[in-house]
Amino acid sequence: MSSVVIVGAQWGDEGKGKIVDIYMEFADVVVRYAGGPNAGHTLVVGDEKIVVRLLPSGILRRGTHCILGQGMVIDTEVLLGEIDELHRRGHENLEQRLTLSDRAHLILPYHVLIDTLREGSAPADKALGTTKKGIGPAYEDKVKRVGVRCGDLRDLKAMAARVAYAMQAWAPTVHALGGELPTVEAVMSKLEAHAARIVPMLGHTSELVDDAIKAGKRVLLEGAQGTLLDIDHGTYPFVTSSSAGAGGASSGAGIGPNRIGTVIGITKAYTTRVGSGPFPTELDDSDGKHLREVGAEFGSVTGRPRRTGWLDLPGLRYASRVNGIDGLAVTKLDVLTGMDRIRVCIAYDTPEGRVSSLPIDDLDPPGKVTPVYVEMPGWKERLEGVRVLDDLPANARAYVRFIEEQAGAPVYLVSVGPRRSETIMLHNPFVGRAAAP
């Protein structure tokens, strides 16, 4: 079946944007299924670098239909800003190629305010290090059943009443945090201005996606964040508020799980995390500095330095299990160039003995479990020009093969640089095994 899920196998920022953009050369439709503008997916095309936050990463492929699914939370100001920025850069026909689920929830100014106030006032050990984009409070309103959805923009009068009701429920929280809620009129006047542009883009995206799959179109379901940030599978409570994993692709796009053909997990050749929470293979030494500096590991949304560490194979095995990963894309292999030796976590020692899957519930507080490492020799050669696996330096090839054996899933793609061309394609889920170069 021609539908493929791209899911982050770590704590986000694995390079999903680049991989989606690569596969979109072969696909017709791309659907973002979860999260909101907390995502920052980087696309490098020629000399241009674009970071998309709400728009699907297929947006630069002119023939594609881009869908924002019902599992998302959408800040209309951010979305329209992204569209305008792409227009400014000369990209055309964006609105005509975009459909927003009328069931996706809206992030409203009070959600951003509450997220920001809560992060600012939480004690150090409780602050999540959120992106302060209003994600948590918007999903809270959804689950509380007082949320406001994109489709509500069709009837602004009824919407104002929903906004007033939702805001009223937040008033004591905002007051206790020393903030001040905006007025309903202020919230609505912004939304009125946006509605004229947003409403024509609304649609029943669940039907659209299902019809596309049934018609044999090639559909890519684009995940945001990563498995270890998923509300159910992640390092709770240090997670985001959505179903970032492959399970979320079904509910977030509005299709049955049996409509999904292939799940591809994206992993860096090492690990990063931005924000708080456990990270057992984290480095605080010159190796960690190498990964941050050579990998340019600074958040694409917030600019925060990302925490860096060794690859966590038990984490990948865990991600493979909870997402049903069929194949892996390993990104940023080039960043390891120049390291004398590379360590890889292969297991964890726990009070119950050695385990091969990430002991997700025993990671906090740190120290309860200990990563077990193997050491592999590094390489000195630059990798950006390599296009086939056999041309990688022997130690780099051995590293990729080791990941493949240990993670229990074949490697479909290896990325050796941020550009489209800097890619070794081993298996293309839309067209089968990649043609020999």
Ligand code: GDP
């Ligand atoms: P996403 O959120 O998963 O889409 O990832 P981000 O865009 O937040 O972060 C990944 C960063 O790595 C971006 O700056 C990409 O341009 C860059 N990148 C992706 N693949 C590679 C690669 O193979 N090598 C290098 N050096 N950079 C890469």
Ligand code: IMO
């Ligand atoms: P992409 O799609 C990395 C992290 C935040 C914080 C936690 C909760 O670019 O991979 P939130 O604002 O969602 O309530 O923050 O989740 N986080 C991400 N980290 N990449 C992302 O997205 C992230 N989206 C959220 O840093 O730790």
Ligand code: MG
């Ligand atoms: Mg990112």
